[in-house]
Amino acid sequence: MNDHIIKVENLVKRFGKLVAVDNISFSVAAGEIFGLLGPNGAGKTTTINILCTLTRPTSGQATIAGLDVVRQQSQVRRLIGLVFQDPSLDERLSGLQNLRFHGLVYGVPAAVREPRMEQLLRMVELWDKRHHKVQTYSGGMKRRLELARGLLHHPKVLFLDEPTLGLDPQTRNRIWEYILELREREGTTIFLTTHYMDEAEKADRIAIIDYGKLIAMDTPEKLKKMVGRDIISVKTDDNDKASTEIKLRYQIEARYDGDGLSFEVANGEEFLPTFLKEFGTRILRVSLRRPSLDDVFLKLTGREIREEEVSDTFRAMIRQHGRRMRR
Amino acid sequence: MNHLRGVYTIWYRDILRFWHDRMRLVGSITFPLLFLFVFGSGLSARMGVLGPGVDFTQFIFPGIIGMTVLMSSFMAGVSVVWDREFGFLKEVLVAPISRAAVAAGKTLGSATIALLQGMVILLFAPLIGVSLSVGTVLTLLPLMFLLAVSLGSLGVLMATRIRSMEAFQAAMQMLMFPMVFLSGAFFPVQGLPTWMNVLVKVNPATYGITPIRQVVLGADPSSPYAISLFGQTLTIWNEVAMLAIFGITMILLAIWSFGNQE
Numbered sequence A: 001m002n003d004h005i006i007k008v009e010n011l012v013k014r015f016g017k018l019v020a021v022d023n024i025s026f027s028v029a030a031g032e033i034f035g036l037l038g039p040n041g042a043g044k045t046t047t048i049n050i051l052c053t054l055t056r057p058t059s060g061q062a063t064i065a066g067l068d069v070v071r072q073q074s075q076v077r078r079l080i081g082l083v084f085q086d087p088s089l090d091e092r093l094s095g096l097q098n099l100r101f102h103g104l105v106y107g108v109p110a111a112v113r114e115p116r117m118e119q120l121l122r123m124v125e126l127w128d129k130r131h132h133k134v135q136t137y138s139g140g141m142k143r144r145l146e147l148a149r150g151l152l153h154h155p156k157v158l159f160l161d162e163p164t165l166g167l168d169p170q171t172r173n174r175i176w177e178y179i180l181e182l183r184e185r186e187g188t189t190i191f192l193t194t195h196y197m198d199e200a201e202k203a204d205r206i207a208i209i210d211y212g213k214l215i216a217m218d219t220p221e222k223l224k225k226m227v228g229r230d231i232i233s234v235k236t237d238d239n240d241k242a243s244t245e246i247k248l249r250y251q252i253e254a255r256y257d258g259d260g261l262s263f264e265v266a267n268g269e270e271f272l273p274t275f276l277k278e279f280g281t282r283i284l285r286v287s288l289r290r291p292s293l294d295d296v297f298l299k300l301t302g303r304e305i306r307e308e309e310v311s312d313t314f315r316a317m318i319r320q321h322g323r324r325m326r327r
Numbered sequence B: 001m002n003h004l005r006g007v008y009t010i011w012y013r014d015i016l017r018f019w020h021d022r023m024r025l026v027g028s029i030t031f032p033l034l035f036l037f038v039f040g041s042g043l044s045a046r047m048g049v050l051g052p053g054v055d056f057t058q059f060i061f062p063g064i065i066g067m068t069v070l071m072s073s074f075m076a077g078v079s080v081v082w083d084r085e086f087g088f089l090k091e092v093l094v095a096p097i098s099r100a101a102v103a104a105g106k107t108l109g110s111a112t113i114a115l116l117q118g119m120v121i122l123l124f125a126p127l128i129g130v131s132l133s134v135g136t137v138l139t140l141l142p143l144m145f146l147l148a149v150s151l152g153s154l155g156v157l158m159a160t161r162i163r164s165m166e167a168f169q170a171a172m173q174m175l176m177f178p179m180v181f182l183s184g185a186f187f188p189v190q191g192l193p194t195w196m197n198v199l200v201k202v203n204p205a206t207y208g209i210t211p212i213r214q215v216v217l218g219a220d221p222s223s224p225y226a227i228s229l230f231g232q233t234l235t236i237w238n239e240v241a242m243l244a245i246f247g248i249t250m251i252l253l254a255i256w257s258f259g260n261q262e
């Protein structure tokens, strides 16, 4: 895990006066799942576009497996796979033809390509629809096809720009199972953006970007610790007595909370077993709530990530119906 | 090797799309055939003889072939703009094939389709009393192909700079029709008013359509189909060379411009 497959140093991208990416630096280890989080317009897609050679940075440097994304574009392109935020399929061709085209441009030999196409289409449950034109697919089916396509040529680094946008929960789960398996089996590095906090939790490390600047980068665990402590809610046969005892034993002030008590501890998972042993059968109910990534996001950006969900649905709608609106 | 694979794949996809959409073939030859038969039949009697034993319909026939090829080859540009609009261009641009291969593949794809459409028009020759030998057809194919590749590259070049479909189509119409009308496709180019003569002579399509006519109707330098430049009557080879220079310039510009776009 020590060799860094993605290295970004002082990366800047300006669009006229707008600084879309503002001097960011980070690196991603081989085999890592790295999540880039941030509100709309924060610069996530722009960062990915630079890393995948589609956009030239204004200044700064980025390398993938030691290859410069500006000067060694074609070698970089061979190593990466992409699922774009916006649709990128040929709707006039069938699902199978889209995959075959991809296999051809990436030079995957037919003997490898054809079986793998089948395997991937079965995984995303589009095998039965493989001869249908993509035009006739639903939004979710198109997304699944794009994902299958991104995996066809065994990329070393897979960029996923909001890969599960607009997908139903079952499909999201299945895709995540596959992503995790892929990392396990082939050591693929995964660079991902998402607005879903439960997905972000699956990342090994998360970077939060806002107005083009990186404002935090760590494991989900540590980020959550940064914003606050774990909250334990407990109901006992005698709350008053328990409250006094908690104060005596742990020097913690408990609050009355509904029909029980709640109090904060630094490390809930370690605290809970001791607590249970000492209070034993007097506990009627106990729960541990940890600060979520939502709390982290809110604290760091001043915006709630859930606000994005409305616009997510809206954008999913545009993806399916209004493609000519976009340029 | 890599380049060839890229060119082939891009070409293959455009052909595949065309094949899915075969009705396009019918649509795109309707207009030229209307021109040929309506204008031809309507005007032939009045126009009399335009060359040795050649009536108006027969005179414009090679022009119609040229027009069909020219209009169809611009589709290379449409296809690039279309791909950009629908997002597919990104899939192509992040793939490990060179931008030059993409530009070349697009041009060759539309040139192939243009050639096919030109050949369909050729099938109508017997109907208007033009006899074509196998040798004539085999000479025509490379001429049509050169015209198609030259103008297809121009289309791709335009598509790298004009990003919206509406704007591209407007620009294309603005260029395509003057190119067809001022190429001598529909009238002999001798004795034209000076302004028109200049426009005809700077129009690259002239050097694509004139040799097609000379191959179909006769290449005698004294025939009324020849064109002259600075007092010199051009041979077919001269014309082909002019078009080739234009074509190569366009291909190089298209490749360069394609590689430089974001």
Ligand SMILES: Nc1ncnc2c1ncn2[C@@H]1O[C@H](COP(=O)(O)OP(=O)(O)OP(=O)(O)O)[C@@H](O)[C@H]1O
Pocket (backbone or CB within 6 Å): A015, A018, A020, A038, A039, A040, A041, A042, A043, A044, A045, A046, A047, A085
């Ligand atoms: N081609 C462009 N020209 C001009 N401005 C651009 C361009 N692409 C992006 N921007 C601007 O750069 C900023 C960052 O955009 P980017 O697409 O990277 O955001 P994002 O983090 O991916 O947002 P989202 O969550 O909405 O996808 C935005 O303000 C956007 O308007």
Ligand SMILES: [Mg+2]
Pocket (backbone or CB within 6 Å): A044, A045, A046, A085, A161
């Ligand atoms: Mg984005």
